Every structure is written in structure tokens, then in C-alpha cells.
Amino acid sequence: MKIMVCIKQVPHADARLDVNGAGTWIQEENIKFEINPYDQNALEAALQLKDKDASSEVVVVSIGPERVTQSLRTALGMGADRAVHVKDAAADGSDSLGTAKILAAVAKAESPDLVFAGFMSDDGNLAATGPMLATLLGIPHTTTAVSFVKNGAVTVERELEGGALEVVELNTPCLVTTQTGMNQVRYASLKGIMAAKKKPIDVKTVADLGLAGQVGAGAAKFKIEKLYTPPKGQGAEILSGSVDEVVGKLVGKIKELGLL
Amino acid sequence: MGSILVIAEIQKGKVREASYELVSFARKIGGATNREVKSLVMGQGISAGAEELSKKGGGEVFAADDAALANYNLDAAFAAVQAAIAASSADVILLSNTPTGWDLAPRIAASLDAGLASDCFNVEVEGSDLVFFRRFFNGKFDSRLRPTALPLVATMQPGATAAFEGAADGKVTALSVSVGATGTKFVETKVAAAKGVDLTKADIIVSGGRSVGSPEKFQEVIKPLADALGGAMGASRPVVDAGWLPHEYQVGSSGQVVSPKLYVACGISGAIQHLVGMKASNFIIAINKDADAPIFEVANVGVVGDLFEVVPKLTEAIKTAKG
């Protein structure tokens, strides 16, 4: 069985974020990046299938600049077999449809039996790419999986609102987007990291995939005109002073509420 | 000019509130751009819902009433949407940012080679253009999104505007949908079992976020404050995902919705999915080292600082005050 996992590299959850000079995205210099948390669960789900059937092949795919190599190495260190890196400035500024078109071109060449993507990216929060990719491939999909079982067909529990779950069965090939908490993500072992050095990362351009002119900023159906810090509304009264002073004021507030 | 198609959702036989919010957005942009508002209602036995929607702003309501739509099924729902798009000549398609929207909206967009603006909290008309507003980075930044092409698909955040209240007369048109073989099958819906801790009954909740760092730190830093105040402990989702606390401690859209007299958020950024679970609290204290954290927008009182410094001192001060 061949399993494709779509991985996006996103700013680390603890990175300090600022809007860039053009006011259209964040400034990306000197910040730490990591594999999108949702995609870590996607990769783990794929690796668990490989644990059960060693003949399975896990291919990780990422679109992004040079820095993405590090995340692909991490994924290979965790146990993925191969990586495809679409590294091309012509892909920059793609909207989710453009991203999905690129991933679809890779998937068509790979013909995976299963595709995993994260439910959403922690930077864009679009939650769009996975189902778009499935649509372009003409395969069924489901979103926000919190469990996954493959027994011939695929059975997934997807998260609804307020703690409810929906159990869905899918024919294969299919695409599943993963919600955080679906599984406990493994770490790359030292042995895994050593082995990863020998695993291939196949670098491709947009033209290689036959998509020249069809993706990237120029083809985006939505443009981010402006990214900005939300205007401050009424907001909180921010307490000032030393830690002791602030704590004193907090105790005062809680007293006023009649809760002490 | 095409029309605006509202993909409404039925819950327990009724059109859900979020769908009337979509009607509000649709009528706002429809009025300014000369687009008619039309709607789709799908399911089985939905005629009452369709009728109600047609009288409350949904315009011409296409009612896809079919056994294949009795439970949510991607292929069946998608077939109904395709039929409604054809019948309405819509070039703007609106859904709610709900589990149905997550599943369906990107499929509709990709099938039309259209763009998707997801989880928007507003849409404005500027000239003949629609400008969509949405958050990025879990609420840290807002954005203006401008479409470069039609048709377009957007999902709107539930609660982002008031439900449409005006009485506007529309009509119901039956829509027949042909659902062939489906690639997905609905099996069942499960409701999480009730557990030991019921946060919804607590008067005081002290919640910790991902930055608390470990289950031990929860017991060392967060729990003592909750205990000192005589309250309960809560958490954001990453805490539960990591297995530091069981699911019944999670506050938010996929956890508990709480409204205690006092909610103390320690090291929680304030992503919308957390906020919907606690913003109705009577009084909110937020402690976060990032002065720009979105949590401060819903808090009554904020401390910009390190929770590991502030929380233990606060715990001691509460104990002293209680004597």
C-alpha cells in the first residue's frame, strides 16, 4: 500500500510573529519553523499503518522553500520512506486551490492508495487544501478524523461540534484530513535520523509538474490584500506594576466579585 | 450577475441559527450588488424547515428532500449543491464554518475551479467587489481577502453576525437530486459519554494552556490556584491532545462550553475555538506573556506576564486573603 502525506511547514507555535513590510504576510526571517501540528498526526497515522504492514510505503510531500528540507528530514527520520519537495518560487503565493493543484499533480504521478492531509494549517487556518486535493483527484474524502481504521474500506470517526462524533466509511483510494489529538506522535529516533540521511528527497518545480502559469500568486482566486493586528476593541484592563502589585490587584478584583 | 446561494443546514428538523446568519450576510451583499438571495435545504422530511426559511429571508429555497440525504453524506450533499447551483445560477456560494462546511465547501470550490475564503467573520461590498475578512494564525492577525474571480465560495464563522430577523417572502422549489454510488457512507453519530468532571457546573474555573508544558506542571501550578479559589481546573485543547488531562477538562468548541462567575486563563492564546467555550463567563482574568494575545480581547482583566511567576504568587495571595 502506498500512502501519501501532505506536510506543510509552519512557524513554530512559540515563534514571535510580526507582519511583514508589505503588510501581506508575516516576516519569516529568523523564526523557527516546524511541521504543522495537524500534519504530525497525519504522518503518525500513516506510520502506524506502515508499522502493521512493513510493505507499505509512506511518501511525504511538501511545497515550500529550502527551509522545508528540514521538516522533510524530520518526517523521514520518523519513518517515512521518501519525500517529494516542490521547491519553486513560482508556487509562492498560491491560494489553497493552487496548493491543491500542485499536490494533485504529485499524487497523480504517485497513485497512492491513501492520502492524508492535516485538517488545517496552523498559519493559514484555511482547512481547505485536503478536500480540494481529493476533489481534483476524484476520490472521496472526510475531514477532522480523530480515529482511523483500515480493514479493506476505511472507517473514520470525525469530530462534530460539542464532543459529538460521526462515523464514516470510505472506499479507497480516499483522502482523510486529521485533527490534532488523533494519535500520540512519535519522535524521530537517533537511528531513524541516521537512516533518514540516506532516504531520497525528490525536488520538483512547478513546470516539472506541468503547472506553469496555473498556480502561484498570479493564479490565486483570493489575494491577501492586508494582514494586520486586529483593532483593539474594549479589551481587558491590563494591570501594571511589579508581579506582587499585579497579584494584589487581582486579589482585589476577585474580592469585588464576592468570590473570596 | 449571478445569485447568492445560501447552503442552509437542518438540525433536529429546524434550520440552524448559523444559516440565518448566512442569510444576513447574503442579503447585505445581495442588496449592494444586485444579486438575488436563494437557498438550499437538504435532508429528509425537511419541508417545514424549507417553508420557514422561505418566509424568513432565504428567498427561493430549493428543497432537496431525499432518503439519501437523511444523514450527512458527502456525495449526496455535493450532488444536491450541484443541482442547486445549476438551478440558481449562483456565483457566490455561502456555507457556515461548521463540520458540514468543512467537508463540503472545499469540494464545491475545487469542482468549480473557484476560490474559497474560509471561516470569514465579515464580508463587505466595495464598489462591485466583495471583500472578505478572516483571521490568520489562530486569531493573531486579521486579513482582508479580495477575490480575483467569480464564482467564489465562502464559509462564515457561526456567531459572526446576527441571524436574519426580517420577514421576506420567498418560495419553496422542490429540487430533485440524483445520487449515484457514493464513495462515503454514514455509519452513525456518537455522543461523547458523560464523565466524572462537569465543568459546566463550576463557579470558578482556572484553565491552563499548552505553555503550562507538562501534566506535572498542571498539578504544581494550575491545580493549586483552582484549589485555593475553591474552583475547578480546565484546559485548552493541546493539553488534552497531549494526554496531560482527560477530555472532560477541555473548554471550547470541541469540549465544554462554560460560563462560570470567574474564568482564569493561564497561558492560553485565545483561538476562536477556545473563546466560544468561555467568553460568556461573568468575569475573565487572562495571564499571558504576549500583550497581543487575542485572549485579552475577551478578558475583563489582563496580566502581561509569565504564568510561572504570576500564578504561584496569586495562589499564595488567595490563601492569605482567605486566612
Ligand SMILES: Cc1cc2nc3c(=O)[nH]c(=O)nc-3n(C[C@H](O)[C@H](O)[C@H](O)COP(=O)(O)OP(=O)(O)OC[C@H]3O[C@@H](n4cnc5c(N)ncnc54)[C@H](O)[C@@H]3O)c2cc1C
Ligand atoms: C475544529 C477545531 C476545534 C477546536 N476545538 C478546541 C477546543 O474545544 N478548545 C481549545 O482550547 N482549542 C480548540 N481548538 C484548537 C485551537 O485552534 C488552538 O489551537 C488552541 O486553543 C490553542 O491552545 P493554547 O492557547 O493552549 O496554545 P497556543 O495557541 O500555543 O498558545 C499558547 C499561549 O501561551 C502563551 N505563553 C507561553 N508561555 C507563557 C508563559 N510562560 N506565561 C504566560 N503565557 C505564556 C503564549 O503567548 C500563547 O499565547 C480547536 C481547533 C479546531 C480546528
Ligand SMILES: Nc1ncnc2c1ncn2[C@@H]1O[C@H](COP(=O)(O)O)[C@@H](O)[C@H]1O
Ligand atoms: N505547502 C504545503 N505543502 C504540503 N501540504 C500542504 C501545504 N499547504 C497545505 N497543505 C496540506 O493541507 C492541509 C490543510 O492546509 P490549509 O488548507 O492551508 O489549512 C495541511 O495540514 C497540509 O496537510
